[in-house]
Amino acid sequence: xxxxxxxxxxFDVEIALAYATADNLTGAPIYTRPVCYLQEQAAELLRKAxxxxxxLGLRFKIFDAYRPxxxxxxxxxxxxxxxxxxxxRRGSPHSRGVAIDLTLIDGAxxxxxxxxxxxxxxxxSHHASxxxxxxxxxxxxILLGIMMAAGWDNYKNEWWHYQMFNARxxxxxxxxxxxKPMM
Numbered sequence: 001x002x003x004x005x006x007x008x009x010x011f012d013v014e015i016a017l018a019y020a021t022a023d024n025l026t027g028a029p030i031y032t033r034p035v036c037y038l039q040e041q042a043a044e045l046l047r048k049a050x051x052x053x054x055x056l057g058l059r060f061k062i063f064d065a066y067r068p069x070x071x072x073x074x075x076x077x078x079x080x081x082x083x084x085x086x087x088x089r090r091g092s093p094h095s096r097g098v099a100i101d102l103t104l105i106d107g108a109x110x111x112x113x114x115x116x117x118x119x120x121x122x123x124x125s126h127h128a129s130x131x132x133x134x135x136x137x138x139x140x141x142i143l144l145g146i147m148m149a150a151g152w153d154n155y156k157n158e159w160w161h162y163q164m165f166n167a168r169x170x171x172x173x174x175x176x177x178x179x180k181p182m183m
Contacts, residue, residue, distance in 0.1 A: 002039065002040040003037040003038065003039060003040070003066060003097050003173070003178065003179070004037065004038055004039070004040050004043040005035060005036065005037055005179070005180075006036040006037065006038055006043060006046065006062065006065060007036070011043075011046060011047065011050055012050055012054075012059060013046075013050065013059060013060045013061070013062055013102075014059065014060070014061040014062070014105060014109060015034075015036050015061075015062050016061055016062065016063060017031060017034040017036060017062070017063065017064060018063045018064060018101075018118060018119065019031050019064060019067070019071060019075075020033075020034030024119060025075065025078055025079055025119045025121065026074055026075065026078040027078075030071045030074050030075075030183070031071065031182045031183060032182070032183055033180060033181065033182050033183075034182070035178070035180050035182055036062055036065045036066075037065055037066035037097055037178065038065050038066060038097055038098070038100065039096070039097040039098050039164075039170060041098070041164065042065075042097060042098045042099075042100070042164055045150050045151045045152055045164065046060075046100065046150075048149075048150035048151060049146050049147055049149075049150035049152065051150075052146045052149055052150055053104065053146050056142070056146075057106065057107050058104045058105065058106065058107075058112075058142075058146075059104070059105050059106075059107075059109075060102045060103070060104065060105065061102060061103050061104075061105045061111060062100060062101070062102045063101040063102060063103070063118045063119075063160060064094060064100070064101040065094070065097070065099070065100045065101075066094060066095070066097040066173065066178075066182075067092060067094035067095055067099075068095065068173075068174070068175035068178075068181075068182055068183050069088060069091070069095050069172060069174065069175070070175055070183050071182070071183060072085075072086065072088040072091075072092050072094065072095050073088045076088050079121055081121060083121075083157050084119075084121040084125075084157060084158065085121075091172045093163040093164070093167035093168075093170075095172050095173065096167060096168075096170040096171065096172055096173060097170065097173055098163055098164040098166075098167045098170050099161065099162065099163035099164075099167065100152075100161075100162055100163075101118065101119075101158075101160045101161050101162075102143075102160060102162070103118065103143070103160055104139060104142065104143050104146075112139040112142075112143075113133065113135050113136045113139055114132075114136050114139055114140055114143075114159055114160070115129065115131075115132025115133060115136030115137070115140070115159070116132070116159070118160050119160075125157065125158055125159055125160075126156060126157050126158075126159070127140060127144060127154060127156050127157075127158075127159050128156070140159045143159070144159075147162045151164075151165075152164065153165045153167075
């Protein structure tokens with residue numbers, strides 16, 4: 001296991017882990033220690049994406065990255081819908097450290113309009129939804145283009161979710177194995 005801690009200054013991103021606050025689909029904080037981790041290879045793909053976004057005057061706001069299995073169970077218990085939450089019995093790409101949930105922010109740190117909020121379990125959250133404004137569609141396609149050009153795969157049901165193409169090749173990582181456990 002070679003997880004890298006993603007820090008705001010080193011990666012030039014804003015980190016706002018949603019599951020460390022009550023502002024998530026469970027309505028309660030899940031992480032007791034908000035630390036943002038990715039596998040080393042995923043961290044390199046994030047660096048590429050940051051590099052591609054910079055000339056456009058854009059940066060990333062990260063909502064989630066590595067997610068302990070215990071957290072996956074809490075999400076599943078709150079919303080057992082495989083269209084939006086990976087069944088923890090199979091394991092999530094997040095629990096392998098190879099997925100990231102994020103959005104684009106402008107130079108002033110304002111989130112670009114994406115049509116729905118993060119973790120909105122509704123059809124309008126699908127990448128190809130036309131139920132959202134043209135501006136939000138454009139912003140989603142900018143995010144998609146940057147992330148795909150950097151080597152990420154997307155999940156069609158969630159505009160914010162990206163993962164490595166070979167996500168299932170990585171083992172699940174237990175919270176207790178982390179340098180700084182999150183739960």
